Amino acid sequence: MDAYTVSAEFYDVLQARDERERADRLFASPARRARSGIIEVGAGSGLVTQVLARAATVPVHAIEPNPAMRTLLLSRLSTASNEQRSRVTVHPERVQELWPKDHAPPADLAVCSKVVATLDAGERRDTWAALARLVGPDGLLLIDPPPSAVPEGPRTQVLRQVAVGEDVYSGFISETPIHCATSGIGRIHLEYTYQVRRDGELLREEREEFDLWPVGSEQLRWELAAAGWAVCEPSPANRRSELLAARVIRDPQG
Template sequence: MRTPSVISRPSAVRAPTDDDYAVSAEFYDVLQAQQDAIRVHRLYGRDVASARHGVLDVGAGTGRVTLMSLLESRVAVYAVEPARAMRTPLMSRLAALSPELRERITVHPRRLEEARLCAVADVAVCHNTVACLAPAARRALWPALARALVPGGRLLLQLPPARPPDEETVRVFPDQRVGEHTYGGRMVMSAAGSRIRTRFDYRVRGAEGVLREHTETFWMWPAPRAEMVRDLAEHGFVPLPGRDEPTVLTLHLRPR
């Protein structure tokens, strides 16, 4: 028997809050986390391993960058995650770690500009975060990042799409078996004016057919790489030469 779809539509004008990701949090780790763990290690592992002061994970979600940072570094790690639905699996994951590892991780349940962290890290990572921030929320993040990093600190920022897609695109997640049930889903991206509508469709099947279906929709705000570099330069960030990763912008914070 099918249950009605659950539809959650975060506001188009604010940063993520406690009520967001209520649907996706259940499915993210099952459908996406394994591939994401490989991706974050490839994109950020080398820089995190070089941290000597601290690592800041902005938009920690269920903890892929956070866990990688704990394992790859020997410094304090600060995880910033305002959404309660995503923070709950993060905290459960941290609770399973050894006491020695837990001593190095602090979770901040609010946006970075509200956490008021000052000079706590020499490496900051924004993975799968900036694209979901409206322009005003994005601009509020830059000075907060500059405050949280020590002079000369490094920022690794996964770039948002440069522009809305020309046509609807669909990404299907491979089915995952959990006991007697099969979890599946897809992500559908389409242009909506200057924004991108990103819809996640989830499905749980059993022997008798579809048991549940859920949908959650998010908004993304495109920004070209040059625009991001220009905005960050106003807060002391300079691109690091020799970094040609197309999806990640790597910068350092000029000494004040």
């Protein structure tokens, strides 16, 4: 089954309130400063896209290859103002498959929110290269860095409970560290469990699994540098360093 087929139903109801506040805090101000265009990698349900579209005055390119998530994204955009919707283009490709148009100016901001950890080493490398093609010289890249290492042991994260009519939606994430002795590359296996209760009785329980790929900060910097990105210290967008910021340091065509 395709990823997010189960999670799409629960994504916004369980996470939108917290995520919306975070998206505003992290991305509204850089979006306001964008002067030519914004690339958003892995737009998901469009929580960040909406913040970018509201804050910016330039075109926003929301890249979302997953059909279930893209459905949520387009549904959210359908209720945006005409002005905002006219500036957001939804791309169904993976970012690695997107090429700049000859006649369009390159973007000057790229945003990856909760995406980089879901990419393995090869996908990450191709993503940095693709973004270096799409973002012009001195353009800014903002990412939330993935976990730097595989955790010591399993752990569980409980999601916020939300009442919808007579029902209470809840969820938790079980994390299992996976160490690969031969490759030395670890990953974190996530199992999302979603529950719907009415009058305290469990009506439904659904599950979906994902993998996260930790990467140390030195390795991340090295990968970015290899694709023409220089990490800024400290991030101009966020001095509390929730985000890692990098700028294009050379013309990727050159």
